[in-house]
Amino acid sequence: MTHDEAIQQLSHLGRRRAFGRHVGSDRLIQAGLDALLAGVAPPRSPEEAARFLRERPPGERTD
Known part of the structure; x- marks a missing residue:
């Protein structure tokens, strides 16, 4: 698994929990x-x- 795939997986699980x-x-x-x-x-x-949240590309922002 790549770095980006791991971030995507964590983000997906976080969204599931948030909903x-x-x-x-x-x-x-x-x-x-x-x-x-x-x-x-x-x-x-x-x-x-x-800082990490501010620097993410607009398409990845969740706030």
């Missing part, structure tokens, strides 16, 4: 492991997370 759909813990754990192996690093601070 009230059930996402099993097995899928969340697998997505987290896939992301870790693909080199996806979580933001280290709230400021870094906010």
Whole structure:
């Protein structure tokens, strides 16, 4: 799995949860492991997370 595919998978699961759909813990754990192996690093601070959200292309924004 590539870095971008891992991000897409996490984003998809996040949207499902945001819309009230059930996402099993097995899928969340697998997505987290896939992301870790693909080199996806979580933001280290709230400021870094906010910067990441501001820098995403407009088509990927969810806010």
